Amino acid sequence: MSDMVNASPQDIRKLAGALAAYRDEVTKASKKVQGALAQANWHDSRKQQFEGKYRDLQKKIDSFMSSDVDQMAKGLKQLASKLEDIRNVRM
Structure with missing residues (x-):
C-alpha cells in the first residue's frame, strides 16, 4: 500500500464541511427530540x-460528535492544507 495521496484539497475541504454539517444536523435533531420529550x-415510569x-x-452521540467527528474534520482540513502546500512547492 502506498502513502501517496491523490486527492483534491477542495474535495477534502468539502468532505470536512459535510462532516461539520452532519454534526450540526444531528445536534439540531437532538434538540428537537429533547424539546418534544x-x-x-406523559408522566409515568415508562x-x-x-x-x-x-x-x-445522547451522551454517546455527544461524545462521538465532539471527539470523533470534530477530529475527523480537523484532520481533513489539515490534510487539505498539506496537499495545497505540496502543490505550491511543485509549481
Missing part, C-alpha cells in the same frame, strides 16, 4: 425509562 404530556435510555444514547 420535555413538552410531552417515560422515566425512555428518558434514561435517551440520555444514555
Whole structure:
C-alpha cells in the first residue's frame, strides 16, 4: 500500500464541511427530540425509562460528535492544507 495521496484539497475541504454539517444536523435533531420529550404530556415510569435510555444514547452521540467527528474534520482540513502546500512547492 502506498502513502501517496491523490486527492483534491477542495474535495477534502468539502468532505470536512459535510462532516461539520452532519454534526450540526444531528445536534439540531437532538434538540428537537429533547424539546418534544420535555413538552410531552406523559408522566409515568415508562417515560422515566425512555428518558434514561435517551440520555444514555445522547451522551454517546455527544461524545462521538465532539471527539470523533470534530477530529475527523480537523484532520481533513489539515490534510487539505498539506496537499495545497505540496502543490505550491511543485509549481
